[in-house]
Amino acid sequence: MSRGPADERRGSSVRPITERTLRVTLRTQDGVFIDAAHEPGNSPGGDLVIVLAHGFTGDLERPHVRRAASVFAQYAGVVTFSFRGHGRSGGRSTVGDREVLDLAAAVEWARSLGYARVVTVGFSMGGSVVLRHAALHRGRTEARTDAVVAVSAPARWFYRGTAPMRRLHWVVTRPTGRMVGRLGLGTRIHPHDWDPIPLSPVESVPLIAPTPLLIVHGDRDPYFPVDHPRMLAEAASAQGAGAELWLEDGMGHAEHAAGDALLARIGEWARGAAQ
Template structure:
């Protein structure tokens, strides 16, 4: 399903393997370029990224790339209950997004993810050889440690739900979320991405995900790999998003010469 809006973005929808409809926005067409970036939001985020993700997609369009942004299940306009989210579920959502863009006629897919979306693109990319390259922004490497720090409740107790501190207040997740995190090793998955390129971007002043996590991912990864520090950058890159964008553009130019339209 595709509908055109007034900003050159098209509303799209596709299903994940659990039968939930995911809401997305697409900039560009496969007739204009065979190359597409799938941009994944962070924990409790949304496809628009407060508008920044849409601005980035428009700029990528001027540089010859289409962009798909979408809401993971349970987030934004997508179906599902946020309390049911898991990393496995997000990996499935992203895999179905890759399925969808390839069916539209795109030939080359690069994934970009911020924060928990960054962990997702690493874990998904190593399992999906159709992904040509992966870029992360402020991605956590030690998932269980990070998310356990957001709650004072035991994550292995008898209760089904865990209350966590989120940016917008208290949120609730099922304990299956934490059990599922134990199935994944983000640095280990980064090691298996090679020889596909990996770009890791992290702020030196990230107060949510320790910069050391970026180092752990980088040291585990094979070549070609790059770690770019954004000096004084916080978790949102609030005052430094232009540097993040330019780093991404440069990486795309060096590793992915435009395929023929």
């Protein structure tokens, strides 16, 4: 995966999980155990939390996830977790399908900690998950979110239009690829096809309103070209809901490419959107 502009990365620091962090194991609705952590943050107020959903092959201990959490902690409390099949979490990855249950468990835990406002921020696969989660968990449920940020998210399933996505499909769909995923990428992948095929991100977007939605995408994303974020924004507008779209000059893909300055802007947006 590519990285963002070098000037955005200068001065970046990655904080490890510290003694202030609460580390727990959550249980999802379908019985999978999920590794999660909470950092109280350095922002006054204390009623806002950002729940960070990482990309495929990430986990809550990866340096790029820790860096994003460190920046977000300047604006809110932060909950990080590892999707199923990633890191210390149980189960096997379904590459964006049942991961909605993992995010729901993390949001419910965040609310149990006393936070009144929850913003979900997802990167790549996590971006598709936060969109579907917001569409499926509306109303007064404890799993609801108050604002959504999708960074480098796909608009549609089964996209193979770029070389990185063709390689990813090989990893996910072939036995040899799944072995590479497990041994080389530290990601355990479910061997079965989706049945049924889950609601796509672009189908989910119109269902999110009136929850505030921010779509962030790089114009040099090697995985998903800019027609993906534009499709998502247009899907929101077609239903009269609308979404804020940030197309970032020179940015590549997901957490690796999101510089500290961009993460800080997302933190500011989250603080204002979840009023």
